[in-house]
Amino acid sequence: MTNISTPTTLAQLVARSRKLGADRSIANWGGGNTSAKAEEVDFRGRPARILWVKGSGSDLATVTEASFTGLYLEDVLPLLERERMSDSEMVDYLAHCFYEPGRPRPSIETLLHGFLPFPHVDHTHADATNYFACAEGGEAQARDCFGDELIWIPYRRPGFGLAREVALAVRANPRAKLVILAKHGLITWGETDETCYASTISTIAQARDFVEERIARAGRAVFGGFRVTTLSAEERRTIAAQVAPVLRGLVSEEKRQILRFEDGDDALTFANSQDAPRLTKIGAACPDHLVHTKPWPLLVDWMPGQDGEALAASLRAGVTAYVANYRRYLEANERQNLDPDAAAPIYRASDAISDPHPRVTLIPGVGMFTTGKDAMMADVSAQLYHRAIAVMRGAEACGGFISLSDAESYAVEYWPLEQYKLKMAPPEREFARHVVLVTGAAGGIGSATCRRVAQDGAHIVATDIDLAGAEQLAAYLNQHFGAGRAIAVKMDVTNEESVRAAFEQAALAFGGIDVIVNNAGLASSASITETSLAQWNKNWNVLATGYFLVSREGFRFLQAQARGGNLVFIASKNALVAGKNAAAYSTAKAAEAHLARCLAEEGGQFGIRVNTVNPDAVLAGSRIWDSSWRQERAATYGVAPDQLEEVYRKRTTLGVNILPEDIAEAVAFFASPTRSVKSTGNILNVDGGVAAAYPR
Numbered sequence: 120m121t122n123i124s125t126p127t128t129l130a131q132l133v134a135r136s137r138k139l140g141a142d143r144s145i146a147n148w149g150g151g152n153t154s155a156k157a158e159e160v161d162f163r164g165r166p167a168r169i170l171w172v173k174g175s176g177s178d179l180a181t182v183t184e185a186s187f188t189g190l191y192l193e194d195v196l197p198l199l200e201r202e203r204m205s206d207s208e209m210v211d212y213l214a215h216c217f218y219e220p221g222r223p224r225p226s227i228e229t230l231l232h233g234f235l236p237f238p239h240v241d242h243t244h245a246d247a248t249n250y251f252a253c254a255e256g257g258e259a260q261a262r263d264c265f266g267d268e269l270i271w272i273p274y275r276r277p278g279f280g281l282a283r284e285v286a287l288a289v290r291a292n293p294r295a296k297l298v299i300l301a302k303h304g305l306i307t308w309g310e311t312d313e314t315c316y317a318s319t320i321s322t323i324a325q326a327r328d329f330v331e332e333r334i335a336r337a338g339r340a341v342f343g344g345f346r347v348t349t350l351s352a353e354e355r356r357t358i359a360a361q362v363a364p365v366l367r368g369l370v371s372e373e374k375r376q377i378l379r380f381e382d383g384d385d386a387l388t389f390a391n392s393q394d395a396p397r398l399t400k401i402g403a404a405c406p407d408h409l410v411h412t413k414p415w416p417l418l419v420d421w422m423p424g425q426d427g428e429a430l431a432a433s434l435r436a437g438v439t440a441y442v443a444n445y446r447r448y449l450e451a452n453e454r455q456n457l458d459p460d461a462a463a464p465i466y467r468a469s470d471a472i473s474d475p476h477p478r479v480t481l482i483p484g485v486g487m488f489t490t491g492k493d494a495m496m497a498d499v500s501a502q503l504y505h506r507a508i509a510v511m512r513g514a515e516a517c518g519g520f521i522s523l524s525d526a527e528s529y530a531v532e533y534w535p536l537e538q539y540k541l542k543m544a545p546p547e548r549e550f551a552r553h554v555v556l557v558t559g560a561a562g563g564i565g566s567a568t569c570r571r572v573a574q575d576g577a578h579i580v581a582t583d584i585d586l587a588g589a590e591q592l593a594a595y596l597n598q599h600f601g602a603g604r605a606i607a608v609k610m611d612v613t614n615e616e617s618v619r620a621a622f623e624q625a626a627l628a629f630g631g632i633d634v635i636v637n638n639a640g641l642a643s644s645a646s647i648t649e650t651s652l653a654q655w656n657k658n659w660n661v662l663a664t665g666y667f668l669v670s671r672e673g674f675r676f677l678q679a680q681a682r683g684g685n686l687v688f689i690a691s692k693n694a695l696v697a698g699k700n701a702a703a704y705s706t707a708k709a710a711e712a713h714l715a716r717c718l719a720e721e722g723g724q725f726g727i728r729v730n731t732v733n734p735d736a737v738l739a740g741s742r743i744w745d746s747s748w749r750q751e752r753a754a755t756y757g758v759a760p761d762q763l764e765e766v767y768r769k770r771t772t773l774g775v776n777i778l779p780e781d782i783a784e785a786v787a788f789f790a791s792p793t794r795s796v797k798s799t800g801n802i803l804n805v806d807g808g809v810a811a812a813y814p815r
């Protein structure tokens with residue numbers, strides 16, 4: 120007989136949470152939480168009623184059993200007798216209620232779940248119910264939709280007070296089937312896992328149908344219709360790429376930011392609309408957007424038809440005005456008590472982490488830029504702003520979009536526990552917030568360099584004439600270091616247009632570049648009498664002209680970004696020392712190395728450093744060695760050409776076992792935003808300890 124075990128309460132809860140999280144119009148990124156109450160057996164072997172509730176720091180779409188915290192309900196419920204409790208008292212208290220140690224910290228919304236007398240509870244920030252929650256007079260509209268099954272709770276900051284207010288209201292109203300928290304979200308419940316899920320879904324559908332019907336009946340154009348017409352897809356990309364480094368420079372004044380660009384329909388419809396100038400001044404559509412979007416986006420004052428220079432000027436003026444306004448908001452609210460549930464007032468810490476720059480920038484006719492400490496967080500800002508656009512659309516049909524007051528926004532943005540989380544975060548890695556563009560990235564040194572800096576937090580633009588090779592590398596980097604961390608771009612360094620287009624792609628992917636590793640190469644050997652003109656020209660095209668073209672585009676880009684920058688050239692021992700049978704290669708390498716020193720002279724005034732790494736004979740994984748050179752070296756060691764790498768890796772004699780990783784380490788030193796900041800125009804030989812001046 121097969122024993123079919125029923126899924127545990129926790130397993131069911133995980134599955135339900137993931138189903139809710141799979142639809143971002145129900146559960147926005149990181150927002151909302153779910154719970155279930157179950158009879159469990161504790162470590163002493165005694166039965167206990169446990170509240171399983173999603174802990175802090177996870178997203179419903181990707182939760183696992185480990186994302187949930189179990190709390191003894193018999194310890195939680197007595198709190199309902201209290202009149203007030205501060206956030207930190209609540210956090211300390213709940214730490215004593217753990218059913219199993221080592222589980223995530225309970226979120227500030229834990230007691231919303233614990234105090235409700237239902238076995239299963241969902242709290243979401245669904246768009247459709249937020250149409251009411253974020254509308255002027257939304258309560259009456261919601262009442263029309265839900266009748267007396269609705270409990271409406273006026274806005275109150277999440278915490279003990281809100282949880283208690285909801286619990287008392289639900290106890291006093293046995294007919295209630297849902298709670299709408301004004302300017303915040305929805306609470307639904309059920310006796311079983313299935314009925315809870317069904318109630319959440321049907322409540323949201325009912326709100327959506329009600330409001331969509333109202334929108335259709337009003338017949339008003341979305342957001343009042345267009346104020347500007349949109350540019351073509353190609354024009355949008357061109358101008359966005361042109362101004363991305365300018366914007367990135369502006370918003371990176373305190374800390375470097377990674378930018379994300381998009382020009383999807385809803386972002387453009389909103390940015391182009393008649394109502395956008397009014398709606399963008401109102402505030403966030405949900406408290407938990409605030410940390411990722413700030414209360415307001417920057418709507419840039421620019422009209423399609425004006426040029427990129429005019430847009431850059433508007434961005435400068437717009438960011439300056441935004442920062443001034445944000446600082447006024449900080450000053451106006453800094454004496455505010457951040458925890459009304461605390462016995463004594465709590466103010467913002469003097470060392471609170473704040474950055475006054477916009478996280479969301481809307482450019483009419485062009486699209487939307489969002490920022491974050493990495494590509495993932497820039498994406499989160501964008502996702503949340505999509506939710507805001509959806510909520511604004513519905514709320515406008517329900518009486519007009521409203522948001523938290525400045526004081527309410529401030530209390531959420533500078534909530535002490537959120538600040539505590541920021542301060543407790545592990546220190547950022549060396550290349551965090553930096554974008555590194557590498558040419559010849561598919562080769563041995565190129566790919567080792569990408570891996571080396573990606574491991575320490577860099578975002579990578581892997582360029583190569585071999586696009587498939589670059590794509591393979593980017594896939595590896597995204598898999599190992601996080602989605603969105605690397606892109607692959609085809610670049611022929613000898614072609615002006617190809618170089619320009621590659622920088623454009625980098626601008627659209629990350630907003631900018633901080634480090635350029637000029638690495639694309641080739642090698643050939645031939646005596647002077649055997650060197651063809653084509654061979655000579657090819658060496659000079661790639662190693663001299665190619666490095667010039669990439670550097671010129673890089674300098675233009677870095678100057679537009681105005682945050683300094685860093686170029687690292689991969690030259691060769693042959694740039695310094697004469698090599699027999701390699702005149703074309705060695706002279707072109709010498710030109711390249713001298714170009715680096717010339718650019719170091721020019722770059723200083725812009726904060727751009729230019730340094731050179733000279734590898735000696737790196738064969739492992741290298742693509743640059745052509746067969747004649749390889750055969751000649753192989754003959755020296757008496758092995759077949761394809762055994763050369765193995766010989767080189769095994770030999771421990773200095774000078775003959777240099778690996779691509781050794782070169783990558785030297786590149787990382789020069790590329791570092793901390794370790795070599797006061798060095799430019801230098802050459803670092805990686806010669807295995809045999810000085811480059813003494814060729815073997």
Ligand SMILES: [Zn+2]
Pocket residue numbers: 151228242243244277303304
């Ligand atoms: Zn919430």
